[in-house]
Amino acid sequence: DWVLITHHHPDHYGGLAELAKTIEIERIVHLPSDNPTSHWSQTRSRLQRIRSNRPENFEHLGQFVIQSILPTRNPHASENDRSIAVRVSAGLSSLMMTGDLEAFGERRLVAMGIPPSDALHLGHHGSRTSSTNLFLEAVSPKIAIASCGLENRYGFPHPLVSKRLETNNISVFTTAANGLIRLIPDQSGWTVSTLR
Numbered sequence: 001d002w003v004l005i006t007h008h009h010p011d012h013y014g015g016l017a018e019l020a021k022t023i024e025i026e027r028i029v030h031l032p033s034d035n036p037t038s039h040w041s042q043t044r045s046r047l048q049r050i051r052s053n054r055p056e057n058f059e060h061l062g063q064f065v066i067q068s069i070l071p072t073r074n075p076h077a078s079e080n081d082r083s084i085a086v087r088v089s090a091g092l093s094s095l096m097m098t099g100d101l102e103a104f105g106e107r108r109l110v111a112m113g114i115p116p117s118d119a120l121h122l123g124h125h126g127s128r129t130s131s132t133n134l135f136l137e138a139v140s141p142k143i144a145i146a147s148c149g150l151e152n153r154y155g156f157p158h159p160l161v162s163k164r165l166e167t168n169n170i171s172v173f174t175t176a177a178n179g180l181i182r183l184i185p186d187q188s189g190w191t192v193s194t195l196r
Contacts, residue, residue: 001061005030006083006099007071008040017046028052031070031084055084063090063185072108080124081105087117093185096139097121098130106135118189119143126157126174136168143190145181146174 003025005013019025028050033040044052055068069085071077083099096117098105102124120141123130125148144165148156157165157174165172173181179195 001025002027002029004055004084004086006086006097007031007079008033008037009079009100010037010039012099013040013043017043020047020050025050029055029068031055031082055086065089069109069112069114071105077104078102080129083123085109087114089117090185092187093118093183093190095119095121095183095190096141098123100124100127100130102127102129103132103135106130106132110134110138114138116140119145119183120170122146122157122161125152125154126161127154128158128160131161131164133164136164136170140168141170143183143192144170144172145183146172146176148174148176150176152176 003016005028028047030052031054055070057068059066059068065088067087069087071082071084080100080102081104083101083105085096085098085101085105088095088097094115094117096114096119098109098121100123101109106123117139118141120139120143122144126146146157157172162172173192173194175181182193183190184193
């Protein structure tokens with residue numbers, strides 16, 4: 001139905017034009033970029049047939065309720081900390097996704113009083129600059145997911161983040177180890193299905 005672009009870094013939209021050849025996309029949800037890169041402009045021009053709009057505060061998509069949390073307007077914030085955060089809920093199941101938010105953005109979400117979520121898509125691929133103890137305590141997830149390549153050069157998820165997750169008894173799934181990861185809502189939270 002729609003694709004969310006959390007922020008304008010190529011690793012968050014780079015495959016979109018190819019994806020659109022395989023999957024019919026109704027619309028692209030994103031914020032305008034203050035400094036649109038030529039790469040983003042090229043990608044967007046290849047997708048002109050797909051309408052785009054700003055995220056709404058709440059959306060209903062089948063059984064899912066989607067809350068978009070817009071980023072800070074602080075001009076000194078990094079592009080990562082200008083990521084759109086999203087909380088998806090279905091019945092008793094909830095998932096927090098933070099794009100590439102780092103400690104600054106996470107503190108802002110905690111100050112806003114975000115509710116706990118059963119699952120967390122780790123910010124910035126599991127970088128040590130994200131998934132702070134303060135944020136993990138506020139979200140208190142049972143499941144964490146990291147999007148990262150096999151043997152990626154950054155070592156994501158970072159050992160410090162892995163330790164924080166272990167200390168908080170959070171089960172971790174990574175695209176590097178598990179391939180495609182699906183979360184399916186059920187009566188007790190989420191059922192996790194992985195490609196491998």
